[in-house]
Structures are given as C-alpha cells and as structure tokens.
Amino acid sequence: MELFWQGFTGAIRLILSADPAFVEIVERTLFVSGLATGLAVLTGVPLGVGLAIGRFPGRRVLGVLVNTGLGLPPVVVGLVVTLLLWRSGPLGALALLYTPIAMVIVQWIVAFPVAAGITRSAIELLDPELLDALRVFGAGPVRCGWELVRATLPQVGFATAAAFGRAIAEVGASLMVGGNILGQTRILTTAIVLETSRGDFALALALGIVLLILALLVNVGIRAISPVPR
Amino acid sequence: MRMSVTFGTVVVILLVLLTACAGRAASSLHDGMTPTGVPQGMVEGQSRTIILATTTSVQDSGLLDALLPRFQEETGYVVKVIAVGTGQALELGRRGEADVLLVHAPEAEEQFMAEGYGQLRFLVATNDFVIVGPVDDPADVREASSAVDALRRIAATGATWVSRDDRSGTDLLEKRLWQEAGIDPRDQSWYITSGQGMGMTLVLADQKRAYTLSDRATFLAFRSSISLVILAAGDPALINPYHVITVNPTRFARVNARGAEAFARFLVSQVAQQVIASFGVDRYGESLFRPALVPTVTPQP
Numbered sequence: 360m361e362l363f364w365q366g367f368t369g370a371i372r373l374i375l376s377a378d379p380a381f382v383e384i385v386e387r388t389l390f391v392s393g394l395a396t397g398l399a400v401l402t403g404v405p406l407g408v409g410l411a412i413g414r415f416p417g418r419r420v421l422g423v424l425v426n427t428g429l430g431l432p433p434v435v436v437g438l439v440v441t442l443l444l445w446r447s448g449p450l451g452a453l454a455l456l457y458t459p460i461a462m463v464i465v466q467w468i469v470a471f472p473v474a475a476g477i478t479r480s481a482i483e484l485l486d487p488e489l490l491d492a493l494r495v496f497g498a499g500p501v502r503c504g505w506e507l508v509r510a511t512l513p514q515v516g517f518a519t520a521a522a523f524g525r526a527i528a529e530v531g532a533s534l535m536v537g538g539n540i541l542g543q544t545r546i547l548t549t550a551i552v553l554e555t556s557r558g559d560f561a562l563a564l565a566l567g568i569v570l571l572i573l574a575l576l577v578n579v580g581i582r583a584i585s586p587v588p589r
Numbered sequence: 590m591r592m593s594v595t596f597g598t599v600v601v602i603l604l605v606l607l608t609a610c611a612g613r614a615a616s617s618l619h620d621g622m623t624p625t626g627v628p629q630g631m632v633e634g635q636s637r638t639i640i641l642a643t644t645t646s647v648q649d650s651g652l653l654d655a656l657l658p659r660f661q662e663e664t665g666y667v668v669k670v671i672a673v674g675t676g677q678a679l680e681l682g683r684r685g686e687a688d689v690l691l692v693h694a695p696e697a698e699e700q701f702m703a704e705g706y707g708q709l710r711f712l713v714a715t716n717d718f719v720i721v722g723p724v725d726d727p728a729d730v731r732e733a734s735s736a737v738d739a740l741r742r743i744a745a746t747g748a749t750w751v752s753r754d755d756r757s758g759t760d761l762l763e764k765r766l767w768q769e770a771g772i773d774p775r776d777q778s779w780y781i782t783s784g785q786g787m788g789m790t791l792v793l794a795d796q797k798r799a800y801t802l803s804d805r806a807t808f809l810a811f812r813s814s815i816s817l818v819i820l821a822a823g824d825p826a827l828i829n830p831y832h833v834i835t836v837n838p839t840r841f842a843r844v845n846a847r848g849a850e851a852f853a854r855f856l857v858s859q860v861a862q863q864v865i866a867s868f869g870v871d872r873y874g875e876s877l878f879r880p881a882l883v884p885t886v887t888p889q890p
Binding site for chain 1: 640645648649651654669670671672684685686786788789792810811814841843
C-alpha cells in the first residue's frame with residue numbers, strides 16, 4: 360500500500376517539478392498519440408461511412424476485417440512493422456525504424472479500426488429515411504457521407520476519444536518500433552515498462568497516474584467540444 | 590447547424606495546436622539528437638547515428654546513461670540503444686540491423702565471430718552472477734561447494750527454480766550450468782520459466798519463494814524491494830564478461846562501421862573504464878562492474 364502512496368505523491372511531484380526530461384516525454388506522448396489519432400480519424404471515419412452506406416464489392420469482407428482490427432494485438436503490429444522497416448526490409452531505405460514516426464504508424468494502425476467501427480455503427484443506427492432523403496435530393500456519395508457524419512457528430516466525437524485511448528494506451532508496438540530511446544522515442548507507456556523492469560515501482564506508478572490524468576483531460580476536452588446528443 | 594460550425598472551428602483550432610505541438614516536439618527531438626557542445630561537421634548525415642543492440646542489464650543498471658553522454662560529446666555520434674537481451678542482440682547483428690553489440694554470452698559470441706558476422710571484439714567489463722533464493726534456504730545452497738553443486742541440491746530437494754528461458758546471456762549460462770550438473774530440468778514440476786527480464790524474474794522468484802540465477806547488478810538494484818538473498822557466489826563459472834562487438838561491414842553495406850568502431854574503442858578507453866570502475870559506488874556502496882582494461886584485454890581477432 361505504501362507503494363501506491365509513493366506513486367501518487369510521486370506523480371504530483373513530477374507534475375509540479377516540470378522536470379525537462381519528464382515534460383519532453385509527456386510532449387512526445389501527446390505528439391505521437393495525437394498525430395496517430397488525427398490520422399485514425401481522417402482515415403477511419405470515411406471508412407466507417409463507406410462501410411455503413413457504401414455499395415461496393417468486398418464491403419462485407421472489409422467490414423469483418425475492420426471488426427477484427429478492433430482486437431488487433433499491438434505486438435503483432437509492432438513485429439510486422441519492425442520487419443518492414445528493418446534496414447534489410449522493403450521499407451528499410453526510409454530509415455524510419457526507432458523514430459517517433461514509426462510509433463505514429465503503429466498507433467495509427469491499431470487506432471483507425473476503432474474510429475471506423477464506431478462511426479459505422481453510429482450511422483447504421485440512423486433513420487434510413489435520412490439517407491433516402493439525401494439521395495432523393497441528388498446528393499452524391501461524398502455529400503451523403505458528410506451529412507451523415509454531421510448527423511452523428513457526438514458519436515464521431517466518441518470515436519475520436521476511443522481511438523485516442525487505444526493509441527495512447529498502446530505499449531507493445533511502440534516499444535518494438537521505437538526502441539524506447541531516451542530523448543528520442545521514449546513515451547509514457549514505454550517509460551513505465553522500463554521503470555518497472557528497473558525495479559523503480561514508485562516511479563512507474565507515478566508515470567501511470569500521469570498517463571491516466573492525460574487521458575482524462577483529453578476525454579473531457581473532446582466531450583466539451585462535441586455537440587450534446589439530441 | 591450552429592453546433593457543427595462550432596465543432597468545425599474547434600477542430601481547426603485543435604489541428605493548429607497539434608501542428609504547433611508537433612513543431613515543438615520535433616525541435617526538442619532535434620535537441621536530443623544534437624548534444625550541446627558537439628563539434629558540428631565531425632560526422633554527417635545518416636552515419637551520425639549508431640544502433641547499439643545490447644543486453645538489458647547495462648541499461649537497467651543505468652551504466653549506459655553514465656557512458657553515452659560522454660561518448661556523444663566526444664565524437665558527435667548519436668547512439669540508438671536497443672536493449673533486448675544477448676540472444677536477440679546477436680541475432681540483430683547477424684542480420685546487419687545493428688552496428689555494434691554489447692553482450693555477455695562468450696560461447697555464443699565466439700560462434701558469432703567464427704561465422705564472420707563480427708569484426709572487432711573487446712572485453713569491456715566483468716561482474717558476476719549469483720544464485721539467490723529464500724532466506725530459509727530449503728535446499729541448503731549455502732553449503733554448496735560450487736554453482737553446479739548448488740543446482741544439484743536444488744534439483745534433489747525439488748525446490749522451485751525460476752528460469753528466464755529468453756536466450757539472454759544469463760539464461761544461456763544457466764542452461765550450461767544445468768548441463769554441467771547432468772540434470773535436464775525441463776518438464777520438472779519445480780522448474781518454472783518466466784520468459785521475462787532479470788528484474789521481473791527476481792520479483793517472480795521472490796513471490797514464489799524460489800531460487801534463480803541473477804547478475805549481481807540487477808540483484809542489487811532490486812534488493813530493497815524483494816526478500817531474496819545471495820546464497821552462492823564466487824565460483825569462477827559465475828564470472829560474467831561483457832564484450833563489445835562491431836558488426837562486420839563487409840557483409841552488410843548499411844552498417845555504420847566507423848561509428849561502431851569509435852564506440853567500441855571508446856568503451857575500452859581510459860575515460861570509459863574509469864566511469865565503469867566507479868559506477869554504482871554512490872548508490873550501492875560497491876561498484877557493479879569491474880573494468881576490463883586493467884586485468885586483461887581480449888586478443889583482437
């Protein structure tokens with residue numbers, strides 16, 4: 360129990376101290392997960408719309424793939440992306456392995472099925488007459504999609520929050536493709552793994568509490584700007 | 590309608606903030622990659638970066654944090670440390686995915702050199718392994734005459750033993766000791782495998798009141814949070830030598846050979862050896878590693 364107390368006070372001390380090394384890790388965490396979430400929303404939401412209202416071959420298969428993606432194990436994503444980014448791998452010439460960009464890529468891969476899945480189920484729950492009306496008025500597929508996303512904005516807000524949650528909580532893949540390098544690719548979750556393996560449980564716990572506070576703030580923020588559900 | 594306009598505005602503001610944040614994060618990243626006081630232009634472009642694949646103990650103990658800033662200051666190279674355990678480090682070297690390795694499994698290293706994957710190999714430091722276990726010591730390991738004898742006693746009593754089973758340097762030594770003891774512990778009910786790093790394995794062994802083999806540095810780092818004690822130490826078979834190996838650039842075109850060699854030569858330099866000799870004294874009251882320069886230097890291949 361003493362450890363929990365140490366973790367809690369440690370978290371407060373970390374935040375108050377504004378130690379540059381700690382602030383840098385927090386900034387990198389927000390940068391990587393924020394960018395990954397942005398990409399996940401930009402790709403996942405249109406995909407979700409397409410799955411809900413699109414009529415194209417392979418839609419059902421794609422839908423099953425997206426649902427499977429909701430449970431995509433991050434370590435597998437990490438392993439595959441690592442092998443692709445290896446010097447000897449097909450994308451080795453890009454020299455992206457052990458950089459924050461590689462971490463953005465893996466977090467985007469695990470987060471975008473979340474954004475797609477939630478958007479899709481939200482639109483499928485809409486009154487089908489709305490879509491019929493749009494089509495009657497001659498709206499094209501892009502216009503239709505846009506109007507449907509506007510009609511489900513609270514749920515799209517929720518999809519964004521969920522995608523962010525999946526991205527920022529992810530550790531296995533970020534550890535593999537980032538390498539947890541101090542000053543370059545260390546983020547909160549990988550720092551927690553390192554401090555745990557170093558035996559500094561109080562610091563690991565403190566970092567965990569900071570991570571929770573961040574997730575809480577971002578969720579409150581997204582809630583505050585999302586329209587109230589009607 | 591008004592709602593969605595507000596939402597759109599906020600999204601735009603968020604994106605702007607994100608971009609600003611990205612710029613800041615990128616600039617601080619850049620700061621991290623350019624240590625202050627580095628003479629610019631000593632090394633350029635991609636060749637400024639060295640990938641070091643290493644055993645976890647040198648990172649978990651904090652030794653690398655003490656050594657790397659000096660090396661980066663001296664040479665301008667940026668070292669990317671991938672702490673993975675000796676088995677995986679050697680494997681990354683075999684594929685040319687790392688430039689230089691810091692490992693501790695002499696037999697596997699010699700095989701690596703014999704296969705022509707390595708170029709230079711220097712002894713950097715040594716420390717020792719210890720057999721740790723519960724204070725009440727049900728297998729009487731304290732009375733053991735050697736490490737192998739200790740394992741025989743544990744097997745005879747059926748006391749629980751935790752193996753890392755992750756092909757790390759520690760794990761390879763443990764496997765060899767069991768072989769020397771003439772015991773095949775696999776499939777025994779008292780033999781459990783953790784598949785984790787040294788620290789987590791010590792915690793697991795502590796919770797199960799079991800015996801395990803640990804490097805002294807990690808054990809000292811965990812001593813305050815577990816109740817295991819050192820029961821056997823000092824056997825020459827338990828000496829733990831750390832070698833630095835540069836990956837052979839003739840096999841892999843993209844290996845940063847110059848940077849790797851600079852790093853290997855730095856580790857055996859007077860400066861680095863002094864850092865190693867005094868490392869850990871302030872925190873544990875004893876040094877965690879013994880420098881290699883003074884006693885022996887491995888003959889160059």
